[in-house]
Amino acid sequence: MQRVHRAVLGIDRSGRGDERLTGNLAAEHPLAILVGADASEDVDLDRLEVEERDELVDLGLGHSSSLAQAATLLRSSSMSTPFPEGFRWGTATAAHQIEGGNWNNDWWQWEHTQGSGCVESSGDGCDSWNRWPEDVALSAELGFDNFRFSVEWSRIEPEEGEWSTAAVDHYRRECDALLEAGVEPVVTFHHFTTPRWLAAKGGWTQPSTADAFARFCEYTAGRLAGSIRRACTINEPNIVSTMGHMAGVFPPGLRDVELRRAVNRVFIDAHQKAVGAIRSAAPGVPVGLTLAMSDYQAVDGGESKRDQIRRRMEDEFLDGTSGDDFIGVQSYSRTRVGPSGGIGNEEGMPVLPMGYEFYPQSLEATLRRAWEMTKGEIPLLVTENGIGTDDDDQRIDYVRQALEGVQRAIADGIDVRGYTYWSLLDNFEWAFGYGPRFGLVSVDRTTFARTPKPSAHWLAGIARANAL
Numbered sequence: 487m488q489r490v491h492r493a494v495l496g497i498d499r500s501g502r503g504d505e506r507l508t509g510n511l512a513a514e515h516p517l518a519i520l521v522g523a524d525a526s527e528d529v530d531l532d533r534l535e536v537e538e539r540d541e542l543v544d545l546g547l548g549h550s551s552s553l554a555q556a557a558t559l560l561r562s563s564s565m566s567t568p569f570p571e572g573f574r575w576g577t578a579t580a581a582h583q584i585e586g587g588n589w590n591n592d593w594w595q596w597e598h599t600q601g602s603g604c605v606e607s608s609g610d611g612c613d614s615w616n617r618w619p620e621d622v623a624l625s626a627e628l629g630f631d632n633f634r635f636s637v638e639w640s641r642i643e644p645e646e647g648e649w650s651t652a653a654v655d656h657y658r659r660e661c662d663a664l665l666e667a668g669v670e671p672v673v674t675f676h677h678f679t680t681p682r683w684l685a686a687k688g689g690w691t692q693p694s695t696a697d698a699f700a701r702f703c704e705y706t707a708g709r710l711a712g713s714i715r716r717a718c719t720i721n722e723p724n725i726v727s728t729m730g731h732m733a734g735v736f737p738p739g740l741r742d743v744e745l746r747r748a749v750n751r752v753f754i755d756a757h758q759k760a761v762g763a764i765r766s767a768a769p770g771v772p773v774g775l776t777l778a779m780s781d782y783q784a785v786d787g788g789e790s791k792r793d794q795i796r797r798r799m800e801d802e803f804l805d806g807t808s809g810d811d812f813i814g815v816q817s818y819s820r821t822r823v824g825p826s827g828g829i830g831n832e833e834g835m836p837v838l839p840m841g842y843e844f845y846p847q848s849l850e851a852t853l854r855r856a857w858e859m860t861k862g863e864i865p866l867l868v869t870e871n872g873i874g875t876d877d878d879d880q881r882i883d884y885v886r887q888a889l890e891g892v893q894r895a896i897a898d899g900i901d902v903r904g905y906t907y908w909s910l911l912d913n914f915e916w917a918f919g920y921g922p923r924f925g926l927v928s929v930d931r932t933t934f935a936r937t938p939k940p941s942a943h944w945l946a947g948i949a950r951a952n953a954l
């Protein structure tokens with residue numbers, strides 16, 4: 487009889503439990519492995535003496551995993567540390583990046599503006615406007631418990647005060663399908679895109695935009711009430727204000743430091759009004775802001791410059807979250823600051839296609855900072871973390887390191903309630919177009935066929951086990 491310390495069971499995609507173990511790997515490692523339906527050398531479970539049976543973990547390896555991949559994954563899981571009970575696991579997307587055909591907002595216009603720096607149009611996206619049932623099914627099959635997506639304001643309110651019940655009902659059907667599939671819908675009300683009619687009136691430079699946004703939230707949350715489980719008001723307002731009004735690389739393409747400060751204030755006002763609107767229209771749904779955070783590091787005496795930059799980028803927004811139900815922390819890399827400003831990447835550090843360093847430690851640092859800045863009064867959720875890369879092993883390495891940081895933060899008493907990977911799909915990465923691949927699932931640019939990568943099965947396994 488073979489003896490194994492732990493058995494890993496896979497569930498094949500049809501949902502049937504496939505409880506076969508392969509003999510040779512079990513012999514090679516002190517662990518047993520199950521592979522999907524393709525396993526050629528099956529070993530009957532009953533012939534194995536499995537220790538710690540109650541610790542069975544499903545890595546969700548799926549059909550396509552090779553034994554070598556399975557072995558790597560299993561080795562890495564042999565000393566697993568659990569996440570707190572009830573820790574949420576999901577993936578995130580945004581309307582403009584996946585739906586396709588969102589021609590009625592400022593980004594579409596920007597993509598078609600000469601000199602904007604956009605490498606291509608968002609075009610058909612991942613055709614998720616039509617293929618959302620596939621996205622729902624993928625989330626459910628992989629076993630994530632929530633799916634974060636955004637509603638497109640320019641579809642729901644295509645002209646000022648003109649509401650599309652058809653568009654909002656579309657999103658309601660998506661929410662209901664998610665719930666039906668056992669996946670909680672997490673809805674973002676603004677993810678970078680602003681309707682053209684509003685942009686033409688000055689967009690986020692105008693204080694009245696906060697009221698327009700609150701009206702949109704009230705209408706939309708009212709029609710989605712009962713079908714959403716969490717609401718994010720505005721995604722990364724700090725990026726929209728900085729990139730769009732100071733750096734000039736997002737719409738409206740302005741470069742005005744003072745204006746950017748004013749836009750920050752409009753966004754904070756809009757967020758706070760939206761929290762009130764969503765709470766009254768959809769009572770009981772937790773509401774919060776999702777903020778782009780970076781591990782800001784002072785180099786060679788850059789402390790006061792670092793603090794100054796961080797104040798406008800993060801602290802002002804964190805100050806505006808008081809009373810929220812959660813803070814969505816979104817983190818990808820670090821920012822090094824010297825006495826006169828950002829000094830770029832450190833020589834010798836690996837650089838990603840996005841131009842910044844491979845630096846998974848940023849998540850832990852930003853969770854700690856968000857917690858400290860809000861005095862431990864508001865629970866945190868990782869609403870985005872991920873890596874744009876063609877190297878799927880590098881993705882696994884990045885997420886593993888980021889999650890280790892989450893576990894250290896939790897061990898120190900920081901209330902982190904969940905982890906959301908950006909993104910479910912390879913999608914439209916704004917000015918970078920379809921180049922950077924953040925997805926756990928690849929999308930064929932012609933057929934839109936979705937294919938989970940090994941990292942999808944790897945992360946899904948961690949989510950199911952709720953342990954790393």
Ligand code: GCO
Pocket residue numbers: 580583678721722778816870908914915924
């Ligand atoms: C965000 C971004 C996402 C990006 C992701 C990768 O919310 O941070 O808007 O839309 O695609 O951050 O850069």
